Amino acid sequence: MKKHCFLVRVALLIASLALITTAQKLEETPEELAKAAYKAHGGEKLRNLKSLEVYGTVDVTTSALAQAIPGSFAMIISGDRYLLTIQTPIQSIKQVFDGKQTQSTIPQFALPPVNSLGFPLLARLGQPGISIGPAAKKGRGFRLTAPDGFYTDFYLDSKTGLIKSFESAYEVYGRKLVTVAEVDKNQVVEGITIPQRYSQRFELGTITAYSDFKAKEIKVNSLIDDKVFSLSSN
Secondary structure, three states, X not given: OHHHHHHHHHHHHHXXXXXXXXXXXXXXXXXXXXXXXXXHOOOHHHHOOOEEEEXXXXXXXEOOOOOOEEEEEEEXXXXXXXXXXXXXXXXXXXXXXXXXXXXXXXXXXXXOOHHHOHHHHHOOOOOOOOEEEOOOOOOOXXXXXXOOOOEEEEEEXXXXXXXXXXXXXXXXXXXXXXXXXXXXXXXXXXXXXXXXXXXXXXXXXXXXXXXXXXXEEEEXXXXXXXXXXXXXOO
16 A cells, blocks of 8 residues: 555656656747747757848738739848848839938838847847847747837747747837737758748728748849849839
8 A cells, every 4th residue: 555655746746847848848938939939940050141031922911902913022121231122013112221321112001120020030049139038929929129119020930930920110200100910931051941931901090911931033142233122213
């Protein structure tokens, strides 16, 4: 009987230790989660990323117009400089940052710096001024904040550690805007895992826009001509 009770106590102790260990694993810190995502998306290769080019198609719908508007997009990032273009038959936008100033073809709807939100912000992990904190919602997530104050909450796939979604809120001309993205598919380019297909929602105050992005071509570490980051360039 004593031997039986001893074995029961040992079993309970082992079970308790297992529960504690599991709980500790579930309570990952934002720093641990950020490092996990960073590693899953390429680690040192992501750190050494010199430039990123993404070209593809986009379907845009809005809360005022349910019919999808097909178009194309391009995103080019080189250091602090970037180019973002979205072209559709109804409306197109081009925004550039040349390292000193931001210019947009539609200034009143200028977007936040593309390298301060989403995947490009993850690539800046470890750089001066990039801070890590808890995400706003519960789950396997963390927040990165850029020196300019723009932030993104990243949420990770429990199995792969890859980004499965991200959210951000920011102000443009005194209006608070929100964007939420869901990553459907990634592509590995030279050892870096980059979102290839993702849907993104933009809450623009009185209207909500929905965009489905599909990258057709992704390049990394190419030499980028300085002229690309001019609003007047083709």
